[in-house]
Amino acid sequence: MSNQQILLIDDERGISDPLSYALRKEGFEVTCSYDGQDGLRRAQSLLPDLIILDLMLPLIEGLEVCRQLRGDPRTREIPVLMLTARTEEIDEVVGFNMGADDYVTKPFKMKPLVQRVKALLRRPHLKEQSVDVVSRQGITLDRLHHRAVAEESELPLTPTEFKxxxxxxxxxxxxxxxxxxxxxxRGEDANAFERTIDVHVRSLRQKLGARAVLVETVRGVGYRFRDEPHESIPPEAAAI
Amino acid sequence: MSNQQILLIDDERGISDPLSYALRKEGFEVTCSYDGQDGLRRAQSLLPDLIILDLMLPLIEGLEVCRQLRGDPRTREIPVLMLTARTEEIDEVVGFNMGADDYVTKPFKMKPLVQRVKALLRRPHLKEQSVDVVSRQGITLDRLHHRAVAEESELPLTPTEFKxxxxxxxxxxxxxxxxxxxxxxRGEDANAFERTIDVHVRSLRQKLGARAVLVETVRGVGYRFRDEPHESIPPEAAAI
DNA sequence: TTGCCCCTTCACCAAATCTTAACCGCTACG
DNA sequence: CGTAGCGGTTAAGATTTGGTGAAGGGGCAA
Incomplete structure (x- = not known):
């Protein structure tokens, strides 16, 4: 039980069985669930370290499960890796902005998937590592497909704006x-006119429309993305 | 930028000037000092994130500066990058085991040196890395997010006030x-009208509202932040 | 090659911020 | 009290900073 626990929610045994086998061989503790309702219940009781979730599920479909996981404070922070059958579904997932942390399309190779799983688990607090999808405040970026979506509508960002x-x-x-x-x-390159950034920020804001305010100017310093939800800054934590 | 701060101690303007320029262009905040004594003083008041130290210095030579930096708990953890003129000197430095964290021989290329600097700063140093959050008496400063918070409410500080x-x-x-x-x-620049500080202190106090008393005047000397584990902060006087 | 898209610069403006300098009142001390 | 020294205040002028429109260049596909 000292191992990391993964909850696998997928009704296709053809997927579920070999995947759980592979994960167990990697030393994870895997629990399987074969429909959405059951999966949700187990997620809430097990509080696993990671959830792998099929998009198409009996009883409650994947997206709804994901939504409910995000709605529950106990499970909110658990990374979710979404499995989808078709590429188009990804758009849906991204579009609905359900907060999956990563996704993989079926069919998939076992190795890369395990890699992604490990990457998600390795991520302790920082939302970084090899995540390909980032989603905040109604804006979702998918760097694999180079797609940016804001509340259903796609943002036609240029490469620089995207990065x-x-x-x-x-x-x-x-x-x-x-x-x-x-x-x-701009990858590396280095010295260019700093103000170039300002210009990119401007066009970015234009494309963000009403959401432009999310890209905040910090006078004398630079820029940042607005982060409101939580307020807690460690109070007396980092004293000298 | 209240980003990472570097103290450069070197008396040769031919080195010092271009180096500080290069570092500033990289986004660092650089303070220059041209002799060992002054450098030591500044290190102790600034508590920079990194110190670049020339081995040959007027008044107090580099090794001694390094030794004293290591002897002071406040500066003990600050990474030191030593500049030496000759290769043989390195052996000497290493031999004395003064605790410099890295060495570069003059003449040096700007690029690699900046690389070393970045490497040193990135490195989760001995203890905890450089401090990004400071919090006292209900006031919290976070230079990463560039936020100042006093008891829940955000303080809209200007860059100078923040620093x-x-x-x-x-x-x-x-x-x-x-x-x-x-x-x-004022990062660098040096001798401007000292009274400028008074003006900044004033506007800082205004923004601190009831907490203004925490910034104390020490007549004939300067200013300080109140340390006493104060009990209750004025309850109703919060309005400016 | 042309046309188009994207990135980079540049110049100019308004707003935010910093500095300077003058004026005041308070404090320490004979 | 009287005075010198020092910090508090203020307001105006100087400077810096970011927003914006537009021009120029390079790459690429038609």
């Missing part, structure tokens, strides 16, 4: 100075 | 003279 937003979105609330944004958006 | 408060807050009870506060808030 910029990706960087900001990955660490909401953190302020980045123009240099950081510079080499985040 | 000022950051400096005071990091060493509560310690009195800083106006020069120290000057180069803490």
């Amino acid at each position: 910029l937003l990706w960087t900001l979105l990955r660490q909401p609330g953190r302020t980045f100075n123009r240099n950081e944004l510079m080499d985040a958006s | 000022l408060l950051w400096t005071l807050l990091r060493q509560p009870g310690r009195t800083f003279n106006r020069n120290e506060l000057m180069d803490a808030s």
Whole structure:
């Protein structure tokens, strides 16, 4: 029981069985569930370290399960890896902005999937690592498909704008100075006119429309993505 | 930018100037010092994230500076990058085991040096890495997010005010003279009208409202942040 | 090659912020 | 009391910073 626990919710035994086998061989403790309702119940009682969730499920479908997981404070933080059958479904997932942390399309290779699982589990607090989807405040970025969605409607971002937003979105609330944004958006390269960032930010804001306010200017420093939900900054924690 | 701060101690302007320029362009906040004594003082008031130290210095030579930095608990953990003129000197330095964290021989290329600097800063140093959050008496400063919070409500500080408060807050009870506060808030530049600080202190106090008393005036010397584990902060007087 | 898209610069403006300097009142001390 | 020194206040002027419109260049596909 000292191992990490994974809850696998999928009704297709053809998927479920080999996957659970593979995961167990990697040393994980795997619990299987074959429909949404049961999966949800187990998630809430087990509080596993990770949930692998099929999009198409009997009784309650995957998206709804995901939504409910996110709605419950006990399960809110558990990483969810979504399995989808068709590529188009991804759009749906991304579009509904259900907060899956990553997803994989079926059919999938076992190795890469296990890798993704490990990556998600390795991530302790920071939302980083090899996550391909980031989603905040109604904006979802998928860097695999290079798609940006804001509340159903797709955002036609240019590569630079995308990387910029990706960087900001990955660490909401953190302020980045123009240099950081510079080499985040433009690979390496280094020295360019810092103000270039401003121009990109501008066009980004234009495309974000009403959501433009989420990209905040921190005068004298740089930019940051608004991060409101929680307020708690460790009070007396980091004293010298 | 109240981002990472570097103290550069080197008397050769031919080295010092271009290096500080390069580092600033990378987004660091650089303070220069041109002799060992001054450098040591500044290190203790600034508590920078990194110190670049020339081995050959007027007044107090580099090794001695390094030794004293290591002897002071406040500066003990700050990474030191040593600059030496000749390769043989490195052996000497290493031999004395003064605890420099890295060495670079002059002449050096700018790029690699900046790389080393970044590496040192990235490294989760001995204990905990550089402090990004400071919190005292109900006031919390977070330089990563660039947020100042006093009892739930956010303080809209200007960059200078932020740095000022950051400096005071990091060493509560310690009195800083106006020069120290000057180069803490004004990154470099040095001798401007000292009274400028007074004006900043005033606007800082205004924004602190009831907590203004925490920024104390030490007549004839400078300012300090109140340290005493104070009991109750004025209850109703919160309005400005 | 042309046209289009995207990135980068540049110039200009308004707003935010910093500095300076003058004026005041308070405090310490004979 | 009287005075010098020091910090508090204020307001105006100087400077910095970010927003914006537009021009120029490069890459790429038609």
